[in-house]
Amino acid sequence: MTTLRDTTTLADTRERPPIERYQGLRMFMANKAAVLGAILLGVILIISYILPLFITTDKLAYVASRHTPPLTEGGPILGTDYLGRDVALIVMHGGSTTLEVAGFAALLIIFVGATIGAFAGYYGGMVDRVLMKVTEFFQVLPGLLFALVVVALFGASTATIVIAIGIVSWPPIARQTRSEFMKQKGLEYVKAAKAIGASNARIILRTILPNTFPILIVQSTLTMGAAILFEAGLAFLGLGDPNNLSWGYYVGLNRQYFLTNWWAVSIPGFMVFLTVLSLSLIGDGLQDAINPKLRGR
């Protein structure tokens, strides 16, 4: 073996970078905006899920005179709404409704989109053409309007809302997964796997899918954000559960009083904004952290 080395390793013994471990996590942590997003999301989750366990007062009770502005002495910290209810309390309880609807919708979207995209991208040909026509069809449906129709026809339950959001929101994920699969499929490392004798299933699951994960994960955070906005829009138009006042629904309820009571509309809206922003920041940070080519720059 020594003879081999003498003739072959000369120019290639340049210094190698250190072996990397947890570098993705470190890249993420170095992205201040992404860390901020993660902290923000943590706080929102605590407010929506942990705090309500300790505060058991009836959220719909009358606590102070109607339209008490925030920070008024004797009134609740974020003021009261048009019925004299505590805005802070209602907003605190509203988070879980929004997050659950959006979470289920996002799961549905990712699952349907990724599956259809993977099939179309990997198999190509006729399968691809048919699936892409179907995708195109769902993409031209104006999302919110379609959801309005579905919810109006089938009633405003959590399930219908989740399905309505899901039906119109999967096409972009499908397109992206498809193009990623097509791109990866053509790369030589996939050919190499075939040449080694790997089966189709192994290639899809062990070779291509891990390489599309980063994109899917980033897309999930963005999809989750979009689903929250979608739910908020629907609820704002009055299509939500009147017993679980989600943030969007609560903005809708308070809308007609906004000239006198600006806080009851702005605060729940602001919560929607913050939640979506935190998810987008995380997604943006992940996008950089997960790309091995950007690592170690």
Added chain:
Amino acid sequence: MSKYLLETEGLTKTFPLADGSSVHAVENVSIQVNHSETLAIVGESGCGKSTLANLVCRLLDPTSGRVKLNGEDITSLNTTAMRPYRREMQMIFQDPYASLDPRRTVGDSVSEPLLIHGQAKRGAELQDRVASLFSKVGLQEDDMERFPHQFSGGQRQRVCIARALTLAPKLVIADESVSALDVSVQAQVINLMMDLQDEMKLSYLFITHDLAVVERMAHRVAVMYLGQVVEIGPRAAVFENPTHSYTRKLLDAAPIADPRQRRERPLLTGEIPSPRWPKGEAPQLVNLVEVGDGHLVAKE
């Protein structure tokens, strides 16, 4: 044992296009590769040399014709039936970056063939086998834990060579495997391939456009033009007595890295013809005749 390690018989691949025309990428190619021999396939873009590599490696299904490995017909085997033959035959690609899974350590990529073929289990033994492969191709042992992007082009190509050799194949198909490398690295990788050939009794099907490299490392040469082999024979015969007009044109065109051998270039304009044929038309098949010992040339 069969006389030839690899044999193709009338191998043909046609890609139909949407408008009814079709690309005749490989047309009636019959070649043989002996044991411990390098057969170089040379030609310009569109001549079908890469398609031929993919057909031999069964990454593409031929339109017609046969591929035989050790005398056994492997043309119509499915993925599972093909697996034992894959141990005998491996491929190295042009772009050493794209041919490694970016999300896996190179050690993982090199050990994957052993796992797929059930020749090893995860653990110390596998580690050792991969480590010895790494040192065989001139890499360090702790390189196993690195990712492809942490290597230079030449090092990545060494990793690819290590992966191709894990199953101790008899035939390695190298598709433009040294073309993307800097010239000094290219020379080292070629030396490595030749060392490995001696040590492991390998045969290479070496696909390239670079005539100077071919002259250096091939035992036999096949020249492809528009999907067909127009000249094939021992390297010395083809280079010193090029008989087909296309072979001569190629050799005349190749620049020689020696200023004393400068030639006048005639002012020509010409294009490389396309292997795409309109509907209903097909290329005329060439007829190979022997002009010397094992030196066959298409009649013109």
Added chain:
Amino acid sequence: MDQPLLSVRNLTVKFGEFKAIDGLSFDLYPGKTLAVVGESGSGKSVTALSIMRLVELGTRAKVAEGEVLLRRDDGSTIDLLKQSERAMRSIRGNDISMVFQEPLTSLNPVYTTGDQVIETIRQHRKTTRRDAAKRALEMFEKVRIPRPDKVMQDYPHQLSGGMRQRVMIAMALSCDPRLLIADEPTTALDVTIQAQMLGLMKSLQQETGAAVMLITHDMGVVAEVADDMVVMRNSKFVESGSVYDIFEKPGAAYTRALLASVPRLGSMKGKTEPERFDLVDREGM
């Protein structure tokens, strides 16, 4: 010997802390072909862009020091590194023009080839569009494009690689530059097309008297067309001299190692078995 047309003196270009070119000097004489040779990462392409003063546009690069002296027709010299952007624009494409490696991506995909050549001519010559079109047609004929009037109406993607590169050359020579910088002009082309292109460039050079600075990694191309050569490695100057001298008796150890790894067509005459490269140990150079 003539005065040099272009003199590069101690040129240093930095990308942040990294020196992409470190103290490079060489001369280029009128009517001659100078090859700048090196492997990837040697800084040869950055050299070309620095002379054109294009390296700082849209990148983090900075020309840190040095001079690039261009001799004008009246015998005076100007330092290109000290010229205003406005003055540089009148030099680019006019006194010095460039041809790149990838003819497909180097031509704008949304305009016809004719339009792109006409644009160059009208940028530097005060002519009507019609006269510029006539000149463009002449140039297309000069680079031996068959059916030039038709090709002028074509978009780049409709042409073959060789035709595209002919269009690039027509464009580069349309304003009679005194220096043509060709950055790997034949690397993306097939060997028979490369041969045509080398022949064409040689004959056009004799016809126009332009100097050529040829940037390449291909020793075969250097040996074939260059008069002089500069060898670069890892951003640094290694050696320069006439092509004959360096191929015959390379002065630097690196050049020797590089030439040893270049396969020379015809060197295997009379041998039947393959032969390994006789590599020189480059460790510690």
Added chain:
Amino acid sequence: MLAIATKIGESLLLILAVLVFNFVLVYIAPGSVIDALSAGSLGDASEAQIEAVRERLGLDKSFFGQLFMYLGNVLQGDFGYSPIGNRPVVEMIAPRIFPTLLLAFSALTFAVTIGIAIGTAAARRPDSFLSSGLTVFALIGFAMPVFWTGILLILVFGVWLDWLPVAGMNDLRMSSRAGFFERAVDTAEHLILPTVSLGVIFLATYARLARASMMEVLQSDYIRTARAKGLHESKVLFKHGLRNGIIPIITVLGLEFGILLSGAILVETVFAWPGLGRLAFEAVLNRDTNVLLAILTMVSVTVILANLLTDIVYRLVDPRIRTGGRA
């Protein structure tokens, strides 16, 4: 030309698919139109009366019978009758189309022009504050719920600063004899806040897209060629860069038209803009399914046509598509 004809054919098929899909939705929905009718104007109608309505609406026919009747009606411009508006649906929808399109195009123009301008400027200096700020700005823009932005804009510019009108398309006090020009100016003033609140989400997206696209274009070889020719930087940027840089934006434009019109529903509701979106909101409140379905159809057709249009524009801009065969 053939390609465009195919596209038109495909668009027509898509429209048909949308109609069938709409019909199927109504068909499988529990409660159907009759319930809505009973809850609405029919009040406590007798069995016989309901049966008569069923027959008039063709609800006694088979699935396909009903489908063809529905398609036939729609093709003749008959979207049914609105019991709440007490008028044919078509009459309710027709006057609402122009305001919605006006709002949509105004928001789109706002987002595209300013977005491309910001994106291009950021692409030229990738390390600048503008460029890094653009990412944050894009994330913020994306995260703002449209209705919330709308309300905030009304509070700030309409109420506290009192600079701009906040509701409707024209001032109610405007005399009916006001000239066209006077009206147009008034409408433009009313259009500003809705345009901004709808446009801002897309502004962020397009700016980011334009930056990514222009950064790629500006690093391309043909830009280097253009500079090496001695062209002025403005010519390099606008003639050679932008023409290529807008190609990906055009594609997205068509695809996102549906999202734009969805956003318009919320904006119209907030600003009392007399368009299809506000009508949809009212229809939801009144459970006026016929109107909702008709609006869904109209808007889907608009999105399909918008996609067709972008496809044609795309062909005009990119000769690689037009002259066949992408190299």
